[in-house]
Amino acid sequence: MPEKSEKNGRLNVIASLRKLISEGVYAPGERLKELHVAERLQVSRMPVRLAFRTLEQEGLLQKTGTRGYVVRQFSEEDVLCAVEVRGALEGLAARRLAEQGVTEEVGAQLRDCLSRGEALLEKGHLVKADIEVWATLNQEFHRAIVGATGSRVIHDAIARNDHLPFASADSIIIDDAVLDREYGKLRMAHAQHQLVFQALSRGEGARAEMLMREHAYIGLRYGTLFGLGEVGRASETT
Amino acid sequence: MPEKSEKNGRLNVIASLRKLISEGVYAPGERLKELHVAERLQVSRMPVRLAFRTLEQEGLLQKTGTRGYVVRQFSEEDVLCAVEVRGALEGLAARRLAEQGVTEEVGAQLRDCLSRGEALLEKGHLVKADIEVWATLNQEFHRAIVGATGSRVIHDAIARNDHLPFASADSIIIDDAVLDREYGKLRMAHAQHQLVFQALSRGEGARAEMLMREHAYIGLRYGTLFGLGEVGRASETT
DNA sequence: TCGTTATTCTTTGGATCCAAAGTAAAGGTT
DNA sequence: AACCTTTACTTTGGATCCAAAGAATAACGA
Numbered sequence: 394m395p396e397k398s399e400k401n402g403r404l405n406v407i408a409s410l411r412k413l414i415s416e417g418v419y420a421p422g423e424r425l426k427e428l429h430v431a432e433r434l435q436v437s438r439m440p441v442r443l444a445f446r447t448l449e450q451e452g453l454l455q456k457t458g459t460r461g462y463v464v465r466q467f468s469e470e471d472v473l474c475a476v477e478v479r480g481a482l483e484g485l486a487a488r489r490l491a492e493q494g495v496t497e498e499v500g501a502q503l504r505d506c507l508s509r510g511e512a513l514l515e516k517g518h519l520v521k522a523d524i525e526v527w528a529t530l531n532q533e534f535h536r537a538i539v540g541a542t543g544s545r546v547i548h549d550a551i552a553r554n555d556h557l558p559f560a561s562a563d564s565i566i567i568d569d570a571v572l573d574r575e576y577g578k579l580r581m582a583h584a585q586h587q588l589v590f591q592a593l594s595r596g597e598g599a600r601a602e603m604l605m606r607e608h609a610y611i612g613l614r615y616g617t618l619f620g621l622g623e624v625g626r627a628s629e630t631t
Numbered sequence: 632m633p634e635k636s637e638k639n640g641r642l643n644v645i646a647s648l649r650k651l652i653s654e655g656v657y658a659p660g661e662r663l664k665e666l667h668v669a670e671r672l673q674v675s676r677m678p679v680r681l682a683f684r685t686l687e688q689e690g691l692l693q694k695t696g697t698r699g700y701v702v703r704q705f706s707e708e709d710v711l712c713a714v715e716v717r718g719a720l721e722g723l724a725a726r727r728l729a730e731q732g733v734t735e736e737v738g739a740q741l742r743d744c745l746s747r748g749e750a751l752l753e754k755g756h757l758v759k760a761d762i763e764v765w766a767t768l769n770q771e772f773h774r775a776i777v778g779a780t781g782s783r784v785i786h787d788a789i790a791r792n793d794h795l796p797f798a799s800a801d802s803i804i805i806d807d808a809v810l811d812r813e814y815g816k817l818r819m820a821h822a823q824h825q826l827v828f829q830a831l832s833r834g835e836g837a838r839a840e841m842l843m844r845e846h847a848y849i850g851l852r853y854g855t856l857f858g859l860g861e862v863g864r865a866s867e868t869t
Numbered sequence: 870t871c872g873t874t875a876t877t878c879t880t881t882g883g884a885t886c887c888a889a890a891g892t893a894a895a896g897g898t899t
Numbered sequence: 900a901a902c903c904t905t906t907a908c909t910t911t912g913g914a915t916c917c918a919a920a921g922a923a924t925a926a927c928g929a
Contacts, residue, residue: 427881437914442882446681450688452787460881460921467784474784477727481719489712546705546712549690550792641882665911675884680912698891698911 406440407447411556414453414464421466425454451556467557473613475557480609482551483535488602489542491593499541503590506534510583519572519579527579534586538593538605578615585611644678645685649794652691652702659704663692689794705795711851713795718847720789721773726840727780729831737779741828744772748821757810757817765817772824776831776843816853823849 410430413419425445427438434441445462448454454462467475495503509530513523539548585608592601648668651657663683665676672679683700686692692700705713733741747768751761777786823846830839 426879428879438881439913439915443681443684443912446684447688450685450791452784470782471784474727474782477723478720478785478788481723482716485715485719489715544708544712546690546709547716550716550788553688553791554788664909666909676911677883677885681882 404434404436404440406434406436406444409434410441410444410448411451411453414448419464421464423464424457425462425464451553453556472557475554476609476613478554479551480606482547482554483539483609484602484606486539486542486544486547486551487589487593487605488598489544489547490538491596491598491601493542494596495541495593499537500594502537503534503593506530506537507583507586507590510534510579510586514580514583519576521567521572524567524572524575527575531582538589574615578611581615582608582611642672642674642678644672644674644682647672648679648682648686649689649691652686657702659702661702662695663700663702689791691794710795713792714847714851716792717789718844720785720792721777721847722840722844724777724780724782724785724789725827725831725843726836727782727785728776729834729836729839731780732834733779733831737775738832740775741772741831744768744775745821745824745828748772748817748824752818752821757814759805759810762805762810762813765813769820776827812853816849819853820846820849 413433419425427441427445430444431438431441445454449456449462453465455465457463490499510527513519513527513530516523519527539551542548585604589601589604589608592598592604651671657663665679665683668682669676669679683692687694687700691703693703695701728737748765751757751765751768754761757765777789780786823842827839827842827846830836830842
């Protein structure tokens with residue numbers, strides 16, 4: 394059973410359910426029954442119902458025509474679309490930020506991310522733990538940009554579209570081949586980050602947008618969207 | 632009190648609450664109490680709680696730091712961002728559609744929209760009822776494009792970002808000046824639709840995208856996002 | 870034996886109840 | 900008189916109960 398919140402001893406049903414789905418406990422296409430989930434999480438049906446609503450909005454669950462919810466299936470096509478949506482929105486954020494100018498604080502934050510990325514690269518190779526480090530770093534870089542636009546509307550739009558159930562790095566086997574590929578991806582992503590930062594600093598909005606949109610594809614290009622093989626299994630997505 | 636569903640006699644709490652907010656019954660910034668809304672809509676607190684969750688996801692409500700929800704305030708800046716987000720996403724849809732090719736069925740649907748738009752224009756002026764006609768027509772055109780991409784991911788992304796509480800046409804005073812401006816807007820929008828359709832038919836993806844992005848601004852350019860003066864009153868949006 | 874109908878069971882949606890957390894107010898103390 | 904503490908009340912979150920809608924199954928008729 395999932396761990397409860399430290400603060401009030403309450404279970405975050407939404408997070409738990411999201412985790413169960415991304416772990417594949419509830420498989421894509423599977424019908425989800427309130428009572429079943431409730432018993433599994435040791436809560437009553439009520440919080441589960443709330444969670445279903447939220448996860449439906451996130452796109453993780455899907456209302457069946459008749460009744461109840463099923464776990465949404467994502468095709469490779471869906472993943473591509475999600476990537477493009479993300480690219481479009483983050484590109485928008487980048488353009489806005491470039492046009493409104495990067496503050497000293499945000500600039501420092503981005504530079505910090507870049508230098509930490511540099512440090513990772515200088516090692517010449519990756520170990521498993523580095524993948525998580527990079528993931529955090531990457532997230533920080535992107536969040537800084539989106540956050541710096543100051544537009545909650547854009548921020549929310551991105552957040553709302555960021556719930557595709559990709560497995561996290563620790564749920565798949567990381568062998569040397571994977572680490573090699575990840576290193577290559579990291580090199581490329583880092584270079585792209587540098588370019589984006591450059592464009593942002595120079596106030597080149599259109600260029601920043603274009604670079605960010607291209608950057609969004611990196612996970613696909615390097616075939617290291619963890620778990621893609623799993624989520625891509627679905628042939629039908631409607 | 633709002634009308635109940637014909638089918639099962641049940642009230643759509645989400646739609647009702649959304650309406651109440653867009654009508655200004657619950658003003659931006661106002662704290663929303665479950666019990667109060669429940670009594671107003673003649674339902675128990677439960678469906679209201681569900682609705683709060685959904686509307687929070689939609690961005691209409693906002694969780695306060697401590698407890699409860701407040702009606703979200705939208706600044707003019709927010710509206711601009713929402714428009715750009717919409718443009719970015721619909722632009723994406725247009726590009727995809729152009730690249731994958733417009734089917735005969737979708738082509739016919741779009742042509743139908745265009746000819747109906749033409750008919751409206753030929754009258755040389757608008758009456759109040761035409762505004763609603765155009766709104767429907769416009770919606771149909773955009774939906775056809777987004778729907779034709781076949782990507783639910785993109786469709787949902789757009790739908791999720793389409794909940795800003797603009798007042799509908801019938802909630803403001805429509806005088807001759809407004810009708811004139813609307814006629815001008817309609818001319819322009821129709822022309823843009825024609826161009827988008829042309830680009831789509833020719834498979835010119837990048838052009839279709841660019842045109843669609845520009846088209847998104849039309850409501851702002853013509854200052855006829857009904858109710859913008861209202862929602863724009865908020866100075867702070869965080 | 871197959872199809873149709875009726876009955877039962879499953880599952881969801883809504884209402885009410887209870888507990889916990891947070892807020893406001895009142896009273897006491899310095 | 901001002902500030903702190905304690906108490907009462909407001910409001911939300913969770914649990915349970917009840918009703919209604921759907922699905923499955925069984926029984927009856929052709």
